[in-house]
Amino acid sequence: MIVAKTSQMAANFDRGETVALSLSYHNKSVIRFISSVITKILARNNLIYLQDTIITILREIIVNAVKANSKRLFFRFQNLDMLDEEQYTLGMKNFKDFIIQNQEFIEDELKKSDLRVLVYLKKFESGFSIHVQNNSPIHPDELKRIKMRIQKAKVYNDFSEVYCDVSDDNEGEGLGLVLTILFLKNTGIGANSFQVSSNGKVTQASIAVPFQLKPAKVMNKIQQQILDEVRDLPTFPENIIELEKLCSNPEVDYRIIADRISMDPSLSVSVLKLSNSAAFITRRRIETINEAINIIGLKNLQAIIIASSARSILDERYSSFRQVWDHCNKTAFYARQLALTFGREKIAQNVYMAGLLHDLGKIVLLSTSSALSEWMMTLVSNRKMRSSTVIEEVSIGISHSSIGEQIARKWNLPEYLVQAIQWHHAPLGCAEEYRDVVYITYLANKMCSIEDKKFDYYYLEEDALDRFGLNSEREFMALHSNLRMKYLEHNEPKY
Numbered sequence: 001m002i003v004a005k006t007s008q009m010a011a012n013f014d015r016g017e018t019v020a021l022s023l024s025y026h027n028k029s030v031i032r033f034i035s036s037v038i039t040k041i042l043a044r045n046n047l048i049y050l051q052d053t054i055i056t057i058l059r060e061i062i063v064n065a066v067k068a069n070s071k072r073l074f075f076r077f078q079n080l081d082m083l084d085e086e087q088y089t090l091g092m093k094n095f096k097d098f099i100i101q102n103q104e105f106i107e108d109e110l111k112k113s114d115l116r117v118l119v120y121l122k123k124f125e126s127g128f129s130i131h132v133q134n135n136s137p138i139h140p141d142e143l144k145r146i147k148m149r150i151q152k153a154k155v156y157n158d159f160s161e162v163y164c165d166v167s168d169d170n171e172g173e174g175l176g177l178v179l180t181i182l183f184l185k186n187t188g189i190g191a192n193s194f195q196v197s198s199n200g201k202v203t204q205a206s207i208a209v210p211f212q213l214k215p216a217k218v219m220n221k222i223q224q225q226i227l228d229e230v231r232d233l234p235t236f237p238e239n240i241i242e243l244e245k246l247c248s249n250p251e252v253d254y255r256i257i258a259d260r261i262s263m264d265p266s267l268s269v270s271v272l273k274l275s276n277s278a279a280f281i282t283r284r285r286i287e288t289i290n291e292a293i294n295i296i297g298l299k300n301l302q303a304i305i306i307a308s309s310a311r312s313i314l315d316e317r318y319s320s321f322r323q324v325w326d327h328c329n330k331t332a333f334y335a336r337q338l339a340l341t342f343g344r345e346k347i348a349q350n351v352y353m354a355g356l357l358h359d360l361g362k363i364v365l366l367s368t369s370s371a372l373s374e375w376m377m378t379l380v381s382n383r384k385m386r387s388s389t390v391i392e393e394v395s396i397g398i399s400h401s402s403i404g405e406q407i408a409r410k411w412n413l414p415e416y417l418v419q420a421i422q423w424h425h426a427p428l429g430c431a432e433e434y435r436d437v438v439y440i441t442y443l444a445n446k447m448c449s450i451e452d453k454k455f456d457y458y459y460l461e462e463d464a465l466d467r468f469g470l471n472s473e474r475e476f477m478a479l480h481s482n483l484r485m486k487y488l489e490h491n492e493p494k495y
């Protein structure tokens with residue numbers, strides 16, 4: 001239900017309709033629902049790397065809005081007037097303890113009351129805006145204080161400055177605001193995109209997110225550097241291109257291919273390694289290139305040759321990122337299994353290959369921006385971000401899917417592969433004829449992210465689940481755990 005509803009909302013948003021959500025309390029299921037809508041909206045607009053940032057900021061704003069409503073509720077219970085200076089001070093003395101000690105009670109009472117938090121999402125030509133409203137008046141002094149904090153926060157450059165300054169803030173609300181501003185600044189969304197206003201009845205906090213982020217100057221340089229890197233990447237070696245052609249000829253003599261591969265020791269090693277990887281579940285270890293061809297077939301071999309060459313070009317140039325490739329291997333395994341499960345045997349080797357290479361943009365991204373890693377690490381540890389890649393992308397303003405797409409085009413990789421690399425986080429954007437390949441790569445990759453707790457079933461696009469008849473969370477989970485087990489069983493390296 002949630003998957004369908006949030007996909008529908010994201011679609012409405014894309015058509016330019018205002019999406020409105022109403023809530024009384026920020027419990028887990030409410031936050032999950034909102035995160036799901038936001039994730040889908042961002043993915044569809046190639047901004048998936050803003051997921052963590054926007055969800056963190058939005059959650060912060062919603063929590064504050066609910067808190068403002070709780071405050072109003074509390075003042076009603078106490079028969080105090082919020083707008084009266086003396087009564088306000090009196091009420092605030094006990095309010096903090098009240099919300100800490102009575103969370104469940106507050107949740108129930110808010111539900112029964114007329115106090116609501118409304119979230120509006122609206123798309124316009126150059127970006128979109130999020131408005132969070134609560135129907136409690138804000139004390140003019142408090143609004144003034146918030147505005148002053150926002151002003152002050154714009155001056156900070158990094159978190160260390162913040163900690164020195166905010167530690168004397170006894171209300172504790174300051175920190176959330178300052179971090180929000182700092183995040184907006186560092187992501188290139190811009191500190192001015194955050195506004196708080198009140199008309200005496202309703203208080204509103206808004207963020208405007210442009211589709212084209214303006215990275216800070218230093219980030220702009222890095223973006224250029226990445227594009228230069230992609231331009232300077234070597235093309236595929238001649239012998240690989242020839243080998244690939246040979247593999248597409250069904251009449252070919254296997255021995256010619258085996259000989260050619262054997263002439264290139266590093267290619268032989270990686271072909272054997274990948275042939276013995278979990279994807280093919282062979283009964284015994286493949287020892288020679290001849291066996292590899294016989295057991296996994298020419299089509300799979302062709303995929304392996306391309307994937308091996310792509311990887312070795314990147315590994316030679318940059319430090320090897322085992323984690324990324326390990327993740328890709330697992331995605332490839334899942335993708336192949338999914339194709340077989342969904343009766344899409346014909347594209348099994350295509351999705352396998354897409355899995356192997358879908359994150360190749362990440363390698364270039366991670367390598368090029370490593371000069372920044374220290375600064376990134378500060379951000380990561382302070383905000384408990386789950387991965388630094390996200391922040392790097394956020395700061396640089398270019399996604400690893402876009403980088404990957406450019407590399408794939410440069411290497412003249414087949415169109416289905418280019419599409420899978422480009423759309424693996426936003427599958428709805430792909431061309432119609434590649435939908436099966438892209439959707440399966442997407443699902444396989446997301447299964448890995450779910451295992452790493454970076455993604456949630458509820459964030460999945462309904463269309464991708466529907467296409468393969470996955471109608472419920474239970475069905476999806478059963479399939480996922482089945483694949484996971486298979487992967488673990490066969491993942492002991494045989495070579």
Ligand SMILES: [Fe+2]
Nearest residue numbers: 358359424425
């Ligand atoms: Fe990815």
Ligand SMILES: [Fe+2]
Nearest residue numbers: 327358359445
């Ligand atoms: Fe991935």
